[in-house]
Amino acid sequence: MNDENVFGKYLREYREANGLSISGLHRITGVSQPYLSQLESGTKSPSRKTIHKIAAGLTDDLDTETTFSAMYKELLKRAGYNTDWxxxxxxxxxxxxxxxxxxxxxxxxxxxxxxxxxxxxxxxxxxxxxxxxxxxxxxxxxxxxxxxxxxxxxxxxxxxxxxxxxxxxxxxx
Structure with a gap:
């Protein structure tokens, strides 16, 4: 778990800036609503697989692979994973x-x-x-x-x- 909850704060800010509710984020990512709430509150830390699902859902309507890649790398970094690409x-x-x-x-x-x-x-x-x-x-x-x-x-x-x-x-x- 991340004590500073950088990932959760970023996810909540991104979700709200794009007009998504927890329920809406669940629909586009396939990640359960309770788990998304736990990620945002910092009680859970996301796995790489979960981060992949979230990045794919948030960039699904965008055309470029680079958009997904940038989002995935950003989420990994915010979650504390090594991103020395x-x-x-x-x-x-x-x-x-x-x-x-x-x-x-x-x-x-x-x-x-x-x-x-x-x-x-x-x-x-x-x-x-x-x-x-x-x-x-x-x-x-x-x-x-x-x-x-x-x-x-x-x-x-x-x-x-x-x-x-x-x-x-x-x-x-």
């Missing part, structure tokens, strides 16, 4: 970047573990790094040398060679 947004952005980096690293690993794909391409991790090209004893392999290596692998292991398999056409009897 920039911090949360920064963490979200950082996590998305980490996920993208992980996907890129996984893609690189998959690319490097397939000999045929590796020998047939030049890789660049990012714009600041040099290309990763297949080498042997410190020498970059030319396209012709790469082809010869692939031919040798296919000769040594014919079962690994991709084969063209014609599709069978079933004849009608």
């Amino acid at each position: 920039e911090f949360i947004d920064d963490i979200d952005k950082e996590m998305r970047n980490e996920i993208e980096t992980g996907k890129n690293q996984l893609n690189l690993i998959e690319h490097l573990t397939d000999l045929k794909t590796f020998l047939n391409s030049d890789l660049s991790i990012d714009d600041n790094e040099p290309d990763i090209s297949p080498t042997y004893n410190g020498h970059n392999l030319t396209e012709d040398q790469r082809k010869k290596i692939m031919d040798m692998v296919e000769l040594m292991y014919p079962e690994l060679k991709e084969r063209w398999k014609p599709t069978r056409i079933k004849r009608k009897k």
Whole structure:
């Protein structure tokens, strides 16, 4: 419970300024009348779910999502919840970047573990790094040398060679 009842006072002032009774606020938010009275008097503290319902009800007839978001954040702040949204947004952005980096690293690993794909391409991790090209004893392999290596692998292991398999056409009897 909030000793200063900042949330309750704000809710009552907002409700009265918009010409709403407790009953009217109940109709648009779905929050019970006794509970709304307890919130306004400060005997109860609202949960995030209740704040969400109230913000949605108060902004239902308004078009923009930003209006709901602003109302929700304001009510959370008045109820004493942490509203350091920039911090949360920064963490979200950082996590998305980490996920993208992980996907890129996984893609690189998959690319490097397939000999045929590796020998047939030049890789660049990012714009600041040099290309990763297949080498042997410190020498970059030319396209012709790469082809010869692939031919040798296919000769040594014919079962690994991709084969063209014609599709069978079933004849009608």
